[in-house]
Amino acid sequence: MVKDLIKEKFGIYIRELSSYLSYQTFQTPNSMFLIAPVSHLSQAELAELYYMSQYLQEQRDPYVSSFLFTKDGEMTFRDGKTAYVLLQAVPRFTNRSFPFGTELAEFHQKGRGYPYEVKETTRIGQWKELWGKRLDQLEQFWIQKSQSQPLQPFEKRFIESFPYYLGLTENAIQYLADTELDDQPQAADSGTICQQRLTCETWKQEPLVKVPVEWVFDHAARDLAEYARSLFQQKGDLNEVMLFLQQYEQVSPLSSFSKRLMYSRLLFPLHYFETVEGYYISPESEHHYYENKLDHLLSQVPAYERFLSGFQEMVSIRSGGLAVMPSVNWLKRTP
Structure with a gap:
């Protein structure tokens, strides 16, 4: 057809x-x-x-x-x-001979030069509203499921885990709100062309094709945070994430506003939202995939908390000891 x-x-x-x-x-x-x-x-x-x-x-x-x-x-x-x-x-x-961080920085630099007004595909300044709306929808669904019987194993784990991720999302929204109040964007913080969701797989395919229907116009911190999240989930190594950022900054140094924006996005548990939403909108034949994904995600909670805490510390160290990113105190208690 x-x-x-x-x-x-x-x-x-x-x-x-x-x-x-x-x-x-x-x-x-x-x-x-x-x-x-x-x-x-x-x-x-x-x-x-x-x-x-x-x-x-x-x-x-x-x-x-x-x-x-x-x-x-x-x-x-x-x-x-x-x-x-x-x-x-x-x-x-x-046969790209230069590191991915460098390639992404150059792509963002080109995107910042985009000369036309963007209205429909822009996400600049919209994160708080979008995250809040997504949280409200999932919370209403959680309340509904909490009152339902019988429950599938996935639903039981969703009901048990949601309060933790609700708190983490509220942390992310507050961190973003504080960033917008306390810090000032610089010239390099202007909007650019980003991926809807940049992961380790996005530009890995051979031959490489960049697909415009996967783009939004946003702050570069969107791509940086999502790639860092994906890289940590794949490699489990904070040093790999810091090397990626070092490569990026050799081309396009990051302001404190950028770093704080990136950290707020790392706090937002997008991987959890996508897993739960994916389970409920997918056909039953795919439920097993999301069940396994949620199990893995929940087993990785301590590791991801250590990543969030370590990321903040490493960025401060590499900024000459300056506290460019206020810490989230409860994360420091993670063993």
């Missing part, structure tokens, strides 16, 4: 479909195409992402994919109830 649609809408004949990350893909001799579902994005959001991709191509980023329009001049096409865009990339194998 998709093959027929692509032929009808774009005049491209597909011999074979394969996959790249979570996308259906196909190739021609010179290009790689991604079929990306975008029902969650408005036309206004897609327009902004289109202009961001055009801008980065003008800045000679070799890995950014571009939007293809249909023969009728439309950006999207539909298959049933789902809207899609077709993205085209030149499939380059990277």
Whole structure:
């Protein structure tokens, strides 16, 4: 069905479909195409992402994919109830010789030069509101589940663990509020093009393709925190995280505002929210995956607390002993 649609809408004949990350893909001799579902994005959001991709191509980023329009001049096409865009990339194998922290800093520098106003895809200054809304929704769900019987094993662990993560989220929101009150953003704290969620896997694929429908316009601390979180979860080594930040700062030094913003995001337990929400929106066949994920996440609570405490201390040490990031006192009690 998709093959027929692509032929009808774009005049491209597909011999074979394969996959790249979570996308259906196909190739021609010179290009790689991604079929990306975008029902969650408005036309206004897609327009902004289109202009961001055009801008980065003008800045000679070799890995950014571009939007293809249909023969009728439309950006999207539909298959049933789902809207899609077709993205085209030149499939380059990277052989990148410089560290990831350096690469990310250079990408952010290009993104800060984006000359157009961003309204629909911006997340600048919205973290507190978005986190608070997400917490309220999960708390209401927790109350509802607490009064339900019988409970699945996953639900029991969710009910038992939620009060801890509620407290951690409130800590994150307060830390962010204090940062915005007590510290001043610098020129390097202006918005840039970020990933919705940057992990160790995001830019690891060969060939590398940067996918505009995964972007938002935000503070660079978003990418830094999410990559640091992913790196620690994968490697379990704080030194790896600090090396990544050192590489980044060799290109783009971080202000105290950036560091505090990053720490507030590390405090916010995004991995917990995604696990619980994922369980309830996924088909039953995938529940076992989320059950295992929650078990692992809960077993790692002491290690993650040590990471949060150690991260704050290491950043202060590397800032010449300056307390650029106020400590969260209860974390220091973690054995």
